[in-house]
Amino acid sequence: MKRRVIVNHDKIQEKLLFWLDGELPRAETEQVRQHLGECPECAGKLGALEREWKAARESGRVEPPPFLATRIATRIREYERNRHFLSDLTESLGRVAQRAALVLLVAGAVAVGIYLGGSPVKPSGKTAPGGPSYLGMFDDLPAQSVAGAYARLTATAK
Numbered sequence: 663m664k665r666r667v668i669v670n671h672d673k674i675q676e677k678l679l680f681w682l683d684g685e686l687p688r689a690e691t692e693q694v695r696q697h698l699g700e701c702p703e704c705a706g707k708l709g710a711l712e713r714e715w716k717a718a719r720e721s722g723r724v725e726p727p728p729f730l731a732t733r734i735a736t737r738i739r740e741y742e743r744n745r746h747f748l749s750d751l752t753e754s755l756g757r758v759a760q761r762a763a764l765v766l767l768v769a770g771a772v773a774v775g776i777y778l779g780g781s782p783v784k785p786s787g788k789t790a791p792g793g794p795s796y797l798g799m800f801d802d803l804p805a806q807s808v809a810g811a812y813a814r815l816t817a818t819a820k
Contacts, residue, residue, distance in 0.1 A: 674704050678711055679729065 674697050680686045681694045698705045718725070804810050 671701065671704060674698075674701070675707055678704070678708050679727065682708075682711060682715065 674694055677686060677690060677694050681691060686694065698708060
């Protein structure tokens with residue numbers, strides 16, 4: 663003997679649009695399919711919905727369905743309800759981590775610059791005794807080059 667499930671017509675009719683969209687879970691889809699086979703009233707409402715959808719598609723103008731705003735609001739509430747502390751924390755840490763990485767990158771670049779460059783000038787502005795002289799690199803350049811001219815100018819200024 664086949665077991666009949668007593669279903670409220672209003673509940674089935676609320677699900678018809680979702681059923682047409684293919685958005686119902688498998689169990690509910692089967693429940694609606696079974697009810698439509700047994701209930702001419704709900705099958706008639708489904709036929710009317712299908713005709714409306716077909717006419718809307720053929721007209722080229724599709725208006726948003728009246729339930730769209732409600733569906734969007736429902737999904738937002740579900741999202742808010744399912745959010746938890748860890749997801750908020752992860753989002754916040756993502757932004758903080760980006761800023762921290764930027765600060766570390768800049769600090770690292772400055773540190774590498776100081777390490778590789780070494781300053782021959784003290785903070786007072788005077789040349790450090792025994793400090794490296796960068797002008798020595800211009801000694802073997804041709805006199806006609808810009809670097810050679812610069813070397814001659816700085817050598818005569820001393």
